[in-house]
Amino acid sequence: MKRNLNILFAASEVFPFSKTGGLADIAGSLPKEIAKQENITVITPLYSSVNLANYHTMNLGKRKIKMGELSTQVSYIGYSSDNVNYVFVDHHFYQRDALYGYMDDNERFMLFNFSILEYIELSKTKFDIIHINDWQAGLVPYLLNTTYRLNPLYTNIKTILSIHNLQYQGAFSIDTYKLLNLPFDYNYIHFNNFNFLKSAILSVDYITTVSETYKNEIQTEYFGQTLDGSLKDRCNDLYGILNGIDDEVYNPETDIHIPFKYNEKRFVSGKKENKQLLLKQLGLDQLVNIPLVCYIGRMVSQKGIDLMMATLEEAITATNANFVFLGSGEEKYENFFRDLALKYPNRVYTYIGFSNSLAHKLYAASDLLMMPSQFEPCGLSQMIAMRYGTLPVVRETGGLKDTVIPYNKYTNEGNGFSFANYNAHEFKDTLIMAVNLYINNQYVFRILQTHAMNQDFSLTDMGNKYLNLYKNIMNK
Numbered sequence: 001m002k003r004n005l006n007i008l009f010a011a012s013e014v015f016p017f018s019k020t021g022g023l024a025d026i027a028g029s030l031p032k033e034i035a036k037q038e039n040i041t042v043i044t045p046l047y048s049s050v051n052l053a054n055y056h057t058m059n060l061g062k063r064k065i066k067m068g069e070l071s072t073q074v075s076y077i078g079y080s081s082d083n084v085n086y087v088f089v090d091h092h093f094y095q096r097d098a099l100y101g102y103m104d105d106n107e108r109f110m111l112f113n114f115s116i117l118e119y120i121e122l123s124k125t126k127f128d129i130i131h132i133n134d135w136q137a138g139l140v141p142y143l144l145n146t147t148y149r150l151n152p153l154y155t156n157i158k159t160i161l162s163i164h165n166l167q168y169q170g171a172f173s174i175d176t177y178k179l180l181n182l183p184f185d186y187n188y189i190h191f192n193n194f195n196f197l198k199s200a201i202l203s204v205d206y207i208t209t210v211s212e213t214y215k216n217e218i219q220t221e222y223f224g225q226t227l228d229g230s231l232k233d234r235c236n237d238l239y240g241i242l243n244g245i246d247d248e249v250y251n252p253e254t255d256i257h258i259p260f261k262y263n264e265k266r267f268v269s270g271k272k273e274n275k276q277l278l279l280k281q282l283g284l285d286q287l288v289n290i291p292l293v294c295y296i297g298r299m300v301s302q303k304g305i306d307l308m309m310a311t312l313e314e315a316i317t318a319t320n321a322n323f324v325f326l327g328s329g330e331e332k333y334e335n336f337f338r339d340l341a342l343k344y345p346n347r348v349y350t351y352i353g354f355s356n357s358l359a360h361k362l363y364a365a366s367d368l369l370m371m372p373s374q375f376e377p378c379g380l381s382q383m384i385a386m387r388y389g390t391l392p393v394v395r396e397t398g399g400l401k402d403t404v405i406p407y408n409k410y411t412n413e414g415n416g417f418s419f420a421n422y423n424a425h426e427f428k429d430t431l432i433m434a435v436n437l438y439i440n441n442q443y444v445f446r447i448l449q450t451h452a453m454n455q456d457f458s459l460t461d462m463g464n465k466y467l468n469l470y471k472n473i474m475n476k
Helices: 024-033 105-123 140-148 174-180 196-203 212-217 226-231 266-284 307-316 331-343 358-363 382-385 398-403 425-439 442-451 459-475
Strands: 006-010 040-046 059-069 070-081 083-088 129-133 158-165 191-196 207-210 238-240 292-296 322-327 346-353 368-371 391-395 417-419
Touching: 006 105, 024 040, 024 129, 040 105, 040 238, 059 212, 059 307, 070 105, 070 346, 083 105, 083 212, 105 174, 129 140, 140 158, 140 196, 158 196, 158 459, 191 196, 196 226, 207 459, 212 238, 212 398, 238 346, 266 292, 266 358, 266 382, 292 358, 307 331, 307 425, 322 331, 331 346, 358 382, 368 382, 368 425, 382 391, 382 398, 382 442, 391 398, 391 425, 391 442, 417 425, 425 442
Parallel strands: 006 040, 006 129, 040 083, 129 158, 158 207, 207 238, 292 322, 292 368, 322 346, 368 391, 391 417
Antiparallel strands: 059 070, 070 083
């Protein structure tokens, strides 16, 4: 009888417990897919924002950890759901207002790395694979190879790194190495900094990233964030696996956040009813026959906000569309969207922050979603939007290129609209073309909406690809 694999899945944020971005969504959904066939434990920090009061948790024990001159103790709290075991690392390092962004993040996440490996000894579980995500767990393979392998529990463990965004690398002062309790080593040094992610790239068995195009892009100088050389050296062990979305969470037929349900066979009236109500609630022009255009995401340069700043006012005055912006980020971008709403109060609504309920309502009510990203490892918003019949307007990069088929005016093929270069005029022209298609040719626009709603971006495909990778790594 085949023995199930034991997988330890390490992530610094896991939905629904903690979230700043797409990593949390995947760390929340992928283990549930894996758990249908293999044994999986998710380990993550217990932040002050995590409320476990309504969960049936148990104390799993404590471990003492020494990092350089720091000697401390972490506690482990367990919880199980959907055949997934969750382990929360409890320490005062994580009792902060935010998940990241502190001067001692090197210590905070060094502790997380040690805690991941110490949990194995505490639980006495013979794990087959440790699957780490991004820089926050990036030292696990290095510590495993240099410190823990002699223990029989650790001897045969394989490791996988998933890179969700290469821009974030965990680069700190070179003195960080003293926390390792090991002699100095160049395996984690990059441009005279201690670099968590470089250490992982050099130390793991396999590396994945979140789309096929992004896998190829990060091996080039333009997208490689100075780590393209290290990634090219590992090209034979580098895989692109497209993220998926949870069909149960993002389903217009059952979505608890939207007042009017619909599906791909009867979406026209459903979207219009949702739009009419949302426009009324937001105080915008209540004309359902003009397009509603939205942006949902972080307000940072990566997302192409600079292109919006250069052209959106022109697009607003050149069309009769309504615009809604939802997100937060850099102050200059937040202020830009606030100012647009003040200048065009009947046409533009801005929500700074994040509202999950409003996000769902926007996906259901909108006709177009803007994602003119400078780079985009995968992107989930464009997939979610298509699930709701909202057509994405994207730049052809990373996962956006892999998921959005551009409208072809000769064949009516496509599920969205795209442009090639990171150029404000290309973005504006593509956006206005999409708005005009909605206004002038509803028949074709609905064909594209039908194509979009019939796309399969389910977790099942993503889960199967990771399961195959797990099996390959065990045979390596």
